[in-house]
Amino acid sequence: MVATATGPLVIVGAGLAAYTLAREWRKLDAETPLTIVTADDGAAYSKPMLSNAFSKGQSAQDLIQQTPEEVAERLNAKLITHTEVTHLDLPTQTLHLNKGAPIGWQRLVLATGATPLKAPVEGNAVDQVMSINSRQDFSRFEQALKGKKRVLIMGAGLIGCEYANDLAAAGYQVEVVAPSESLLRGLLPAQLGQALKTELERIGVRFWLGPMVSRVDLEASGALQVALTNGQQRQTDLILSAIGLKPSIKLAREAGLAVQSGICVDRRLQSASDRVYALGDCAEVDGLNLMYVMPLMNAARALARTLAGQPTDLHWPAMPVTVKTPACPLVVYPPRREGDWQIEGSGANLAAVCRSGEDVLGFALSGDRIKERNNWLKAVPPLFSQ
C-alpha cells in the first residue's frame, strides 16, 4: 500500500469526467479534502443525454440530475462555481482564479473537457451560430428555439447526426450542411453512412453534402440567410454548428505541461508533472484522445484507485461507440489500422466488418444488426492491453 497523500485533491471541471472520478474516489477515500472548481453552475448532468432531449420534451432544467448543493454534500466536496482558473502554477502547487483567493493542491486533476471548433463563417449574424457542448449551451439553444421551426446543422459527424435525428423527431424542419460526401466519415464505411442518411431523410432531414456554410446574414424578417460555398442559398431560423471539438488544453499548455492534441498523460493519467493528472475529453492518453463516454468512465475508475493510493494502469478494452440516432441505430468500433471492409445485409440493417487477413480490426453495425455487437467485440483487439 502506497501512502496516501492527505493534502487536498483539486479537480478543475464539473462534467461527467470530473464527477464520475470524484464519486469513484470518494468510495475509496471519504476523508481527504476535495475541491472542485468550475466555470459553470456545478449542477450534475450527463452530456450524452443532451442530444436526445428535444424529442423527449426535456428542458435544460429537467436534465439536472443533482443540484450543486446536492453534489457538494454527496461528494463531501467544496464546490467553487462560476469561477475560471486563470493560471496553474506548478512549483507552488497553486491555482489562480478569476475571483477569490488562490487555492493550493496536493494532487490536481484537469477535467477541462473540450471546446466546439468555430467555423470560418462571415456575415452579419455570425454570432447567431450556436454550438451545444454543455447544459448551459443547451439552455441557450432551447431558448432560441422557442417559436422557431427550422434548424440548419453544420457538420455530419456524430453530434451533428444525433441532433439532426433528435430535432427532426421533435418536429423541427432540419437540414444538414457538411463538406463530407457521406455521414460520419472517419467512423463509418460510406455504405452505412448512406443507410443513416436514407433513414434520416425518411424522418424529414434534408442534406446538402459537399459544400460548407460561408456566410450567415440576418434578414429583416428575422430569418437567417445562409450562403453555401457552392453558391447555394438556404433560409433558416437557427444554426447549430457541430463541426467538431478541440480539447481544452490552454491551462496546461501555459503551465508548461506537455500537450499535443490533448494534455499528454501516461496510462496512469499522469501528466508531465507528477501530482497533476488529466481525464476525459481534454486528455491524450498515450497518444489517444477519445472523446467518448465509455473510455472516460473506464479511465475515471482507474484514476480513482490511483488517487486513493492503489496505482492502477489504464487497461482500455475495445470500446464501441454507440451513435444515438434512433432512426438508424449504430454501433461502431473503428479499425486502428488499414484493412478491408466486408459489408452484408440490406437497407438500414447492415453489418460491416473490417479485416486484415484473419484478424478482425473493427466493425460497424446498423439497424437490427447492432445485436451482433458482442460477437464482434470479442473478436477485435483491445486498445491498451494488460
Add this chain to the structure above:
Amino acid sequence: MRKWQCIVCGFIYDEAEGLPEEGIEPGTPWDKVPADWECPDCGATKDDFEMIELG
C-alpha cells in the same frame, strides 16, 4: 416486467427482453442482473448508477 434507464447515456434495460447476447435471459428482473454488469453503451456500472424506473 419493468424498464430501467441508464442515467449516463439513456440506454434502456427491458426486463422482458433481457440481453440474450450478453447471457441475460429474457424476463431477468433488474435485481438479478449481475452486480458487475456494465451498461453496454457507456460503461456505467450497475451499482454506480441509479437506473430510472420507467414503469
